[in-house]
Amino acid sequence: MLESIDIEDLQENVLDLAQTYLMSVDVMVQLGIILCGLFAGLIVRKYALPILQKPIDNLKIHYRTKNILRNACRLIMQVATIIIILIGAQIAASDIAGNIDTALANATVALLLAWVVIRLVVQLIDNRFIRNVFALTIWVLAALAILGILDETAAALDAIGMDIGEFRISALSVIKSLFALFILLYGAIFLSRFLENKIQSASSLTISSRVLLAKIIRVTLVTFALLIAVTAAGIDLSLFAIFSGALGLGVGFGLQKGISNLFSGMLLLMDKSIKPGDVIELPGVDGEGAFGWVQHMGARYTEIVTRDNKSYLIPNEDFITKQITNWSHGDTLIRVEVKFGVSYKHNPHHVKEITEQAAMKAHDRICKDPAAVCHLVAFGDSSLDFRLRFWIRDAEKGVTNMRAAVMLALWDAFQEHNIEIPYPHREVYIHEPQKKRYRHD
Numbered sequence: 001m002l003e004s005i006d007i008e009d010l011q012e013n014v015l016d017l018a019q020t021y022l023m024s025v026d027v028m029v030q031l032g033i034i035l036c037g038l039f040a041g042l043i044v045r046k047y048a049l050p051i052l053q054k055p056i057d058n059l060k061i062h063y064r065t066k067n068i069l070r071n072a073c074r075l076i077m078q079v080a081t082i083i084i085i086l087i088g089a090q091i092a093a094s095d096i097a098g099n100i101d102t103a104l105a106n107a108t109v110a111l112l113l114a115w116v117v118i119r120l121v122v123q124l125i126d127n128r129f130i131r132n133v134f135a136l137t138i139w140v141l142a143a144l145a146i147l148g149i150l151d152e153t154a155a156a157l158d159a160i161g162m163d164i165g166e167f168r169i170s171a172l173s174v175i176k177s178l179f180a181l182f183i184l185l186y187g188a189i190f191l192s193r194f195l196e197n198k199i200q201s202a203s204s205l206t207i208s209s210r211v212l213l214a215k216i217i218r219v220t221l222v223t224f225a226l227l228i229a230v231t232a233a234g235i236d237l238s239l240f241a242i243f244s245g246a247l248g249l250g251v252g253f254g255l256q257k258g259i260s261n262l263f264s265g266m267l268l269l270m271d272k273s274i275k276p277g278d279v280i281e282l283p284g285v286d287g288e289g290a291f292g293w294v295q296h297m298g299a300r301y302t303e304i305v306t307r308d309n310k311s312y313l314i315p316n317e318d319f320i321t322k323q324i325t326n327w328s329h330g331d332t333l334i335r336v337e338v339k340f341g342v343s344y345k346h347n348p349h350h351v352k353e354i355t356e357q358a359a360m361k362a363h364d365r366i367c368k369d370p371a372a373v374c375h376l377v378a379f380g381d382s383s384l385d386f387r388l389r390f391w392i393r394d395a396e397k398g399v400t401n402m403r404a405a406v407m408l409a410l411w412d413a414f415q416e417h418n419i420e421i422p423y424p425h426r427e428v429y430i431h432e433p434q435k436k437r438y439r440h441d
Helices: 005-020 027-057 063-073 075-091 103-124 128-146 148-159 172-201 209-234 239-240 244-254 256-271 316-321 350-359 402-418
Strands: 159-162 167-170 279-282 290-296 301-306 311-314 334-342 372-377 384-391
Touching: 027 063, 027 075, 027 103, 063 103, 075 103, 103 128, 128 148, 128 172, 148 167, 148 172, 172 209, 209 256, 256 290, 256 301, 256 316, 256 402, 279 301, 301 316, 311 316, 334 350, 334 402, 350 372, 350 402, 384 402
Parallel strands: none
Antiparallel strands: 159 167, 279 290, 290 301, 301 311, 334 384, 372 384
């Protein structure tokens, strides 16, 4: 392809174009108008942008609306440049200036105006990276159409390619497929989020059913988007049969954990063993185990937020293969235990009665039915050992704080009734070493 191009002929054509067109008076005047417009736009942006954005920052509106207004204000340079170029082009095309051709200036105005309109339209996209990609891609297509070379560019890209059997892959088909894939994937994700918000507001469904249904919808939409994007680009899906063996093997090894976590999350939602809002205890995390609330169940992990606001991202597979404690599964009634000991000189019947009454009055969260119960469990070395058990129904509000409240109530009750909490006594005997007698011969 490159051998058929005459380099010397191409150089002569470029020099002729530069001498006959670029160095002409009309083009030089238009370039001057464009440069003046750009310089004026920079000055306007430097001084006017802070003035416009200051009242926007003080507005009490949604942050997305505020960001859209800020981004719209940043286009003031392009708007000012368009105005200056339009004024200069009108003056240059008048009889006073000699009816100068303003085709280049008009094309520049069209390009800038297309950029302004596109940037305003794509502000509806929340993600900044995706917004910039959309804006740049659409503007390039618009620029090629404005300059009248869109068909020629498409033909040139279509000429660059290679044949694979009866199918031909060109640069144009690759660009079209990537662009279609990008748009369809973003549309599928956007639609899945919209439907997920609608599903989350459906009070007739359980929490686990909502999450499961949202996951199924997202996976289905993304799969259909991939298939539609590939077929829309004119690629025969049967071509991928050649690579199916290697691809399947790679997916089997590389995405084994990811697929396992995905299906584990769906199983958890289907059997309703774990759902958002549950209070669970997962051993083996942070040395002593994680205790907190299920905040979010994703495709790969489940987020557990503890009372100290730490987020643990636990793989869904761990909930299937490891033993965990779900304090909210089934009945939410939870029993809490407090161990203590008193001196042998106190009546254990009296101690049992006092502690049970103190526990029932310790806090409003402690259940009256079933009532708290205290048992004498052992005659210890230096104390009568008891276990006090009480019940709560709202473990999500904390368990340690209830245990602490009951222990403080026991302390106050013991102080009131002069009940002693003993501590171990140890007797230490010191023996003097016997003096050894040595025989002197």
